[in-house]
Amino acid sequence: MTRTGRAGPAAGRVNTPGTTDVLVVGAGLAGLHTATLLARLGHDVLLVERRATLTAPIRTTGIFVRRTLDDFPLPAECLGPPIRRVVLYPPGLRRPVSLVSTRDEYRVADMGPLYVAAAHAAVDAGVRLALGTRYVGRRDGCFILAGPDGPAGVRARYVVGADGARSRVARDLGLDRNHHLLVGAEEVFEIPAGDEPPTFHCVLDPSLAPGYLAWVVNDGRHAHVGVAGYPDRYRDGLRRALHRFAASAPGLPVTGRPGEVERRGGPIPVGGVLRRIGCPDGLLVGDAAGAVSPLTAGGLDPCLRLSGIAATVLDEALRSGRPDPLAHYEGAALRARFRGRLTLRRALAQVRTPAAAAAAFTLLRTPPGRAAARRILFGDGSFPAP
């Protein structure tokens, strides 16, 4: 096992290559989890992240579903109160459909502290974490990084692309890339405790969220007010749509929105897990692999689960000294298990007018419609096991 110093000691030229077993690019949840698992298995891991801090900017609401909360030990102090109630609204917000689960279904994480806790766990496991360090490409068998001290080359047995929806690693490895993307934006602010139970409000209105939903998550501590949809269908832009929604969004306290809000946003791949996500030189995890539910656009559970599979495959490859196990790391089989959700995504994408959304609510108000919504929102579906 190799142990080397920091990547990128001097400016102006590409420095003498360092070496590592695995270079992980991107310290979102997928990269942090993959790196930690590999380091715990005894491998030398260099994790590089272009942001100088893990607490900003944040690109997720941070809603964790019950299956994730059951299966992964997330730090309790980073999790908001449990949410059991979902209210679905048509355009105009009249006659919403309210669904209440008998179980705790969701918790919204305080993502800044959660990323920091995950980074501490990674470093404790032995991961070398380099913040403010961007992966810029691959040259002569070396991975080139641009860090605070200038460019540096790193030789790695394997590279992991955990670099998000528009993965540069995927491009350099010649793997599949995400083309089917939503974009989302939200505002987050603290709110005073109110009388309403913690609630997830979802508005199906294609003028605000073309092909997806506008949302308010109010867990009694924070409010997240957001919209997401297909970028080419926003007539006056995503930010304006968010502004319009925030002006009349349901489920917010009468005190309204404070002057200071945190802004979040980013692309969301919804085309399903990509087919080619591994090759003899490395693999993709998280959004880079398209591991996001095409219907709900939830990617936190899939990224944790796929990272576990990736770490197992890389461990086998490193122990055997051969890349053969990476041949079995492919998305086609996982993708097939998403067929139902991909069909529902196509159906949601077809809701192009407020009239179509209102018609969908006619179905939703029937007993079978409510039962279907409960299955999607409160079901046990998760990222498929391989």
Ligand SMILES: Cc1cc2nc3c(=O)[nH]c(=O)nc-3n(C[C@H](O)[C@H](O)[C@H](O)COP(=O)(O)OP(=O)(O)OC[C@H]3O[C@@H](n4cnc5c(N)ncnc54)[C@H](O)[C@@H]3O)c2cc1C
């Ligand atoms: C607005 C919004 C709200 C969402 N809300 C939810 C939700 O509530 N629940 C849910 O389950 N899912 C949600 N999702 C989806 C979910 O957040 C993602 O699927 C998940 O965070 C993906 O994690 P990741 O680690 O794969 O990617 P990311 O979190 O995007 O991490 C990728 C990292 O790679 C870094 N990086 C990129 N390129 C380079 C480079 N060249 N060199 C070095 N570093 C690089 C980036 O800076 C970033 O830190 C949401 C997405 C959006 C956009």
